[in-house]
């Protein structure tokens with residue numbers, strides 16, 4: 001199988017890698033803050049418990065989307081290591097740099113992301 005040509009120069013790859021690892025660090029610390037909050041003792045007062053529950057749901061959603069994003073970032077860093085970062089995981093076409101700048105962890109080109 002022929003090697004997929006590098007979509008980006010090493011400089012560009014390094015730039016995306018820096019962005020991805022920065023975001024990875026942000027998410028990791030945000031997620032551990034969310035976990036720490038979950039571990040707080042529950043409020044024994046019933047009125048506050050209802051409020052806490054809805055807060056927990058918000059925290060839970062944040063946690064889930066954060067974990068999804070972290071997984072996507074891990075996968076993107078893996079593609080960077082393999083030299084296939086910036087090519088669509090579905091059709092193999094190069095992904096727009098504008099798209100990667102907005103969403104550096106995306107594995108799909110614009111067309112494929114919208115046809116999933």
Ligand SMILES: [Zn+2]
Nearest residue numbers: 088091109112
């Ligand atoms: Zn595609």
